[in-house]
Amino acid sequence: MRHRFTGLLFVALCGLAPALVGSLQHWSPWLWGFMSMVTVSGSLLLVMAFAGNGREPAGTDEPVEPEPAAPPEQPYAETRVSEAPLPSARDGYDFLFSATVWWRAAPDHADWSGSVSPALAVSSVVNRASSVVRHEDPARASFARYLLEGELGFPFTDRSGRVECTVADVTLTLASEDSERLRKLNNLRKDEEVWEHERQYERSKRRYLGDDVLKSTGSAVVWWLARHEEEIEKAVDMIGPLAQVAAAAQDQEVPDLFRHLLVPPVGAHDEATDEFVREEQVSVSERLLLLMEAADLKPDTDGYTVLVHRVMRTLQANGREDAADEIRRRFLLPYDDESDAPSYTAASPSENDVERDWGSPETDDSASAYYWDTPHSPHPPEDPDS
Template structure:
């Protein structure tokens, strides 16, 4: 509500009239001032009452601004649904399943012209916008793509014909269960292959390091071992032979002559108890080099075993253990190994005693001596080990 210029002039005239009249009639200043105030206030109150009553005066000069036209009332949004619409992803053969609630209403230029095609236009507009977004997304990123899709589709935009305004809410983006399982398996296989590739590369690096650096020669192998065992100098000396053998095998070469005396003793050697010499005899001059591919005999293996556990030839346990091994082999019908161990490791007196135990009532016929061991009958009993002879304090056998 605005007070026009004529109304202000009326209020001013009413306020000045008592002052002019009081001046002519010689009223006191207080009297005509009070009267001017009352008349001005009364006229202003009348003007405000008249303007507020809804009947404004007509502007004779036409200076009043026209009121703007009322805005047209917008139609409310209507709802429709999209359920499991297949949208292609960035990988061929893996489609997203898109579902959403579509809200639409006629465009402002087409208000009052909505028909049965409007919901279809709204759904088409929303699905087209979703397709442009998800066609560049990987199928394994469906959850991430869904959040991006919700933000883009929440803005109302017109369809291609401009007839409806459409937006989407509650959008979901998933994959078919079979596609999810395939992607999970592919992901596991890819991760396993990466791990296998790293392990293979690590193994190649280790082989290259050992072959080209550590085992390049016997000396480099010894230096490498000593660097890892700095406080085991004496053991490093014992490891020179094995390391030289390993280095030669790694390079497909023979062990250098300088280190051959430090290698594992020859296989064909006999123990001290048999030949009276050292545990292994070194090959004599002019002898052929030791063939490490030759088969190791049962007696040699037994000697190595007893030496490893600390059983020496001068101990009673040595003879007892050999007897037990021979007996066990004969009971298992392994007569060749038993004979080899008996001939190599048992004294002749023990062999004779063992042979005498097997003689029966028909020993005079000599059939038991000429019969071959593998073809002896079922009644034949294996040799029994003789008990170690007890010794008196003077060392004489009792």
């Protein structure tokens, strides 16, 4: 009580001192009032601090009970998990889990010791790892490994609470065959996606061309002109081809309005085809007759007969007996009896004869009875030796 009175007296004196000094020095009332508040506050804090330091703590005489000593912490034992199969999100593709397992008895079972403690630790680790990766894609084994490291890196107890475990050196892989299958399937899936997009693009393009661009000749011309705005004259030349394309796209005939613009004109292909067929049907004798007419060789001239005989012998020499016989019947049998006609089967040309006929211009073809008959006589020439 005395200490409290002394403290209050000290505070009061400290508060009155600025007022006394201020009145003597003629301070403004605001100034000495502010100084009084400051000294009162400071003195009060000093009194409170002095009172707190001088008070003795209660109960210092009571004896302090010592805290019980914590039991010594048991060391971890080590065991190994090697390529334990863990299910993944895809059937038939298991992860292969390997890790180093550190285990010890839980604090509540420190006095419990059993030979099955490593098995409990491994079982707990495998079950916990399985619950983590069973929903992961096997193609993402590396990602799943990081999840396992984060989940199994902190100590945990098994379901019975008897073993405390922690895991290190985690590896998570796939069998090499499964990895190869997944790689192939992944490539096929990507190729199929690209192919499907290409098909969709082709369908869209066909719809655009068939239902819009080539819907009619006019729309085709407008489409072409939109792409070639400066080529008006060429657009006119393209009307015919575009009309054909538009008609083909719609499985229709070209409208009569544009048939005269087709390239080639209607019927030109048929005429060319007919001409080719007619040329194929012309026989050898007709072709030789056309050659005679083009060369202006008359049937009553020596050149006419010489050319017919040479063509016959050439065909016979090349094994074309049918063609040679056709020419003989056409040009050399103007007789009623074929037995009177000259035969040239045995008169095949020798090398000297061919050289004389084709290589020597000085040879007088009219002097050889083996190369032609006189066309003016209906009978073969007489043998010069008779």
